[in-house]
Amino acid sequence: MAAVLLAVGGCQPEREEAPVIRGITLPSWYRTDYDSPAADRYLRDIRATGARWVTFTPTWYQKRRGDSVMRPTEETASDAGLRRIVRRAHAHGLKVMIKPHVDLPGDGDRAEIRPRDRAVWFTSYRHFITHYADLAAATDAEQFAVGTELAGVSGDRAAWTEVIEAVRDHYDGTLTYAANYDEYRRIGFWRELDLIGIDAYWPLSDRPTQSGERLRKAWKPISERLAAYSREQDRRILFTEAGYVSQRGTTTAPYDWTVSTRPGDAEQAAAYRALLDTFTGRRWWAGVCWWMWDDWPDSGETPAKLAYTPHGKPAEKVLREKWGAS
Template sequence: MRFIQSLLLIILLQSCLAQDHKINGVSYVAHKDSITQKNVDPLLNINANYAAIMPFAMIKDLNHPEVTYSEERQWFGETKIGGKQYIETLKKNSIKTMLKPQLWVWKGEFTGYIEMKTDEDWIILENSYSKFILDFAQIAQDTNTPIFCIGTELEKFIAARPDYWTKLITKIRSIYKGKLTYAANWNEYEKTPFWDQLDYIGIDAYFPVSDSKTPTVEECMEGWKSHKKKMVEFTEKYNKPILFTEFGYRSVDYSGKAPWTVDRIEDKVNLEGQVNTTKALFKMFWKEHWFAGGFVWKWFINHDRVGGLENNRFTPQNKPVEKVIKEQYSTK
């Protein structure tokens, strides 16, 4: 019975992926300007075949119910018109897209903590979030975008209002005919209740894998084992492929200890740590049949002005890890 289940899973996952190669993607950061061929060429250089387009809606604080978006003060790439322009320009270069509209809380507070204080406020949030998501679902359909992400790291919202999400997915399906996912935080995905309604199990893969100042590839691979075991069990449970909706590491000391940390102020740069953590992730996952691929965090449109050897943020651009990504994304 176990053999038959595994065989059926392999067949189903191959069908779901419907592609010869992994999703070798980048998280393409929205900008104030439209994109041109100059902005696309660096993606072609690293052999990326996907980009996550990330329009944003704003919410004033973690308890505020109204979502606002596509306002004049937003950057072009965060709007409906901008998202469409990015998708169409990338498509001309044979780069497919995942449209990933998401929320930004004022002062950058974590979206997983969004939680309303009254039922009335929950209803307002649901209505405004639905409008936001369904508008972009229509754009995904109009542009034949292959993957649509229904939300990113919204743990408390989902836990408090699971019926709303079930109904929202049904509404999205009535508009959009492509593949659906949700971007669950690394410690959230096991609690997300609606994977059976989606096509990919989406995970923002900031799992802790090493406590070392400069982790080795071997240490990180060892640190991945328990996380990977749970993922294998999860993909077998739901018969769905896993997609890393975000993955990546900062070029800092202890890069594998708490990879989700964005507000850690550092003067030092540790390029080797970023290289080793990234290599280990590729070695652990990219050859697995149940693994769909992923989107590296994060990639800016003006390649020649960002990143570099003195930069200790997430972007791989103009750092040694960019070569690691290019080599992996070249693998057939």
């Protein structure tokens, strides 16, 4: 169990370099995405930023928020494709987190999933998550997320403890759960996991801003609360997701991919820099997996110039600087 060792009695410095995850997510939206001819190029480009981790997100779907089962669809990355891209990532010198998602069709929010029959839903969920735990074990993936932003069901501590026990029967690596930024305090099973995972989409401003000073000031009370929570739970905190679209106003609602139609490359870059300035070197902080690298060719709903990707934008230069890319 990878519990964090925190300073006692003020005898050790609050800031001290510790191993951190420098990661970027490469999500999938279709069965063949991870077999795309672009896959090797994407992995090379991710590695070139200074990243040392990549996250993959195979996704199953349930039709309605009250349904009690989830299933793979044509939008689910194939198992064979996922195995191949994990092997490719390792060949490029990247460590891997597999972070399975359960989603609703269209723009439905997975946090609103509230099954009519919870017992049946959790039985279906254990089948889903252990399927990917087996795949993670078979591919030597270094880390695994047992769930992502399932706020409608994540309060059931006993059921999640059973899920985690089932996953540990199939997979021996590091485990986390990816809680939304407004969900993590309601999670009762952090002690069963190795890392606290938070999707760090906190709003940082009430209006568009490129001011690093203002953004760092906004992060300060959040950082203090997270440090205290890490001590309380005796676990380091990983930002399992964090990201900003390159749109004006992204710092007001980082979770919104349609906040504006006006480009905001400088605001995106300022947000990247403020996050890394704030948290790098904090002993309780385990790193970040940025959302996200490029969409697959012909699959992106948002034009690349406005999307979450930092690729080819000032935000990528921030990553290269902060992560020491050669």
